[in-house]
């Protein structure tokens with residue numbers, strides 16, 4: 001399937017693995033890229049330029065295909081060394097960067113000068129248009145369904161994607177709630193040139209996370225995620241668990257008086273224990289509603305091949321037969 005996104009990134013299939021904290025290691029990115037999609041290393045999980053350079057080198061040892069690096073801008077008292085991270089990305093010749101969180105204007109000139117393609121992930125039409133205006137090459141349009149930070153507008157992809165299609169000139173991919181060939185065909189029908197997946201890629205053989213995480217996703221239904229940190233306007237969709245229930249109780253009790261300090265035990269620094277050690281009740285971890293559509297742990301190659309076969313069947317057989325009467 002040839003689309004503006006496969007052409008822009010030099011990949012075989014229009015499928016991207018979004019940056020994921022403590023999931024997007026070299027093993028994950030290489031497996032997705034080797035299967036013909038675009039794998040993405042999560043820059044901030046590495047944290048320092050030296051560690052990111054090492055992770056990029058490890059990924060290059062595992063794949064000859066293009067892969068990207070995610071740079072997420074988070075509100076932080078001690079911001080990461082963004083210029084240093086950008087420098088190692090450029091020096092390593094990484095062809096694609098996925099930005100997210102805030103407007104990526106501070107890193108864009110350096111990346112563009114180096115010829116790197118930038119896809120900005122955002123959750124609204126206005127932020128997508130801003131990304132286009134400042135020179136991003138593509139956008140990942142992240143609907144309310146998504147795992148992670150859906151923003152504060154709560155617009156699901158059935159509305160958000162066609163709205164983006166009506167307004168944007170640069171290509172975009174769908175993100176949030178995507179799992180299979182049906183997702184891909186629907187995304188394309190709504191104007192996208194491909195799709196980005198997070199949660200679905202965690203439940204794969206190569207995802208370098210504890211088996212408990214994969215099992216939790218398989219066992220969860222579409223009813224098992226919660227929105228946390230809404231009172232702080234930093235909404236995150238997470239898997240429900242004991243820590244999340246405690247966090248939500250605090251949000252209810254404290255109301256507008258809630259501060260980040262009140263919920264630090266549930267949200268700060270919990271990813272290593274959850275993702276590496278499988279301590280599933282340690283804290284809040286991002287997970288999409290799409291968990292309800294996930295019930296196996298294929299390899300990335302099996303997953304992507306299955307998606308492409310299903311998409312082709314839908315287009316040629318189901319839709320084609322409808323048109324043929």
Ligand SMILES: Cc1cc2nc3c(=O)[nH]c(=O)nc-3n(C[C@H](O)[C@H](O)[C@H](O)COP(=O)(O)O)c2cc1C
Nearest residue numbers: 018019020021100146147148176177198199286288
């Ligand atoms: C465990 C997890 C961690 C994530 N961490 C990040 C991150 O650090 N930076 C980022 O831009 N997006 C992050 N995301 C969002 C994904 O890149 C992607 O946009 C999202 O998962 C899409 O929704 P889906 O899970 O329904 O596929 C994370 C998602 C998950 C599930």
